[in-house]
Amino acid sequence: MKNHHLTFCALSAVSMLALSSGAALADGEVNIYSYRQPELIQPLMDAFTKDTGIKTNVLFLDKGLVERISAEGANSPADVILTIDIARLMEAKDGGVTQALDDADINGQIPAQFRDPEGNWFGLTTRGRVIYASKERVSEDAITYEELADPKWKGRICMRDAQHSYNIGLFASMVAHHGAEYTETWLAGLKQNLVKKPDGNDRAQAKAIFSGECDLGLANTYYLGLMMTNEKEPEEKEWAGAVKVLFPNSGDRGTHVNISGMALAKNAPNKDNAVKLMEFLASDEAQTIYAEQVYEYPVGPNAKVSETVAGFGTIKADTLALADIAANRKTASELVDKVGLNDGPTQ
The missing domain is CATH 3.40.190.10 (Periplasmic binding protein-like II)
Structure with missing residues (x-):
């Protein structure tokens, strides 16, 4: 300082x-x-x-x-x-x-x-809010954000603090696309599919997948690049090597960025x-x-994408204006508290 x-x-x-x-x-x-x-x-x-x-x-x-x-x-x-x-x-x-x-x-x-x-x-x-998925335990090569509330993923998802701005941005985009009522139900479903209370940062989600703690993690694309090239902490290369990137909603509206x-x-x-x-x-x-x-x-x-980023796969960005997403951030934050997402799954 x-x-x-x-x-x-x-x-x-x-x-x-x-x-x-x-x-x-x-x-x-x-x-x-x-x-x-x-x-x-x-x-x-x-x-x-x-x-x-x-x-x-x-x-x-x-x-x-x-x-x-x-x-x-x-x-x-x-x-x-x-x-x-x-x-x-x-x-x-x-x-x-x-x-x-x-x-x-x-x-x-x-x-x-x-x-x-x-x-x-x-x-x-831009950076995509994507899904890190276990190469070993997840056969799917496509996913939607909506599917994260599907009971088939119960006990298999991990994420950082739900009130973090990266997650609030994603949740605000869900409000913009689907409305508050749908998003509340969706967040409640996501909560039940978590393996534990939200914690750590985006890199920690890759580490949790590497260690077998969870199969899917919400994270930003760029952290994978940072981990793949981290010479100072080579264990992060192992975390990165354990995951593949799934770009949600590639088949329809596109991935939140x-x-x-x-x-x-x-x-x-x-x-x-x-x-x-x-x-x-x-x-x-x-x-x-x-x-x-x-x-x-x-x-x-x-402008050109770097070779490392190109290696994650092709991103189709959601065309929703970021100003419209930002307008729903307060609602998204209130819904996170309402469903108790940061409390983790109820047994």
Whole structure:
């Protein structure tokens, strides 16, 4: 955290200097506040600087990004916000720390379903909320989310905290497609099919499948890529090797996806440079780099999927607008509590 503090102090110092002189913050710079780990976005920043000569300053925060920018007010040095998850992007918009951007280059690259109708945020890459299935014990190569409530899976499913934003996103999509009443019944069925109370993270679900504790686990696609390539903790390669990816609803509406995305900060002092960075991030070149770094799917029409991600299988993304899914998050969260999903199955 010390480095993050230093980075922020440096940015603040530059901001104070610029304000006192009445000049723009800095001609050849752009300041990024990021919820994404610096090492994941650094290759993008390097490519942008090489292309444009504009220097990037990244402040990494693991929480409190909206509160930080709000507290900084009109003097905030933030130009661009980078984050994961539709919930975080909506939080930024609703928190009043973004501004609308209507840019033909960006809109041409990013499908409407993956951007805010008012231009306050834009998706860059997607990750599917998929099923990790045991290669040994699950013969099925296709599944639907609806089937997860089928009694044939009783005692065979594991998942992380049901209130985690990744799961709430999926459950909100079920509300959007089927309504609250159906979703409540479905969640109750899913609860009865769990092998234990929801716990751990997405990687832990692969570990539980590897150890024989469960046969199916709800997880994001990119964790499989991270596990498959983890040289520091090679046991994760074994977990990954035990599972195959099932893309739910490939035969009909498609698999629920969430996004990583960007937004233009409300008081961006380097707005021109910020827009240049956002246009770059929306480009096929940048999305190909980004998607490879984070094992996600680029949204650009000609951006390439990495070999590792292509190896998971073909994803057909649900075309439901993420803004519509986000509108049902509160209902989804209330239903999780109503059915007691985090209590696990009742015997």
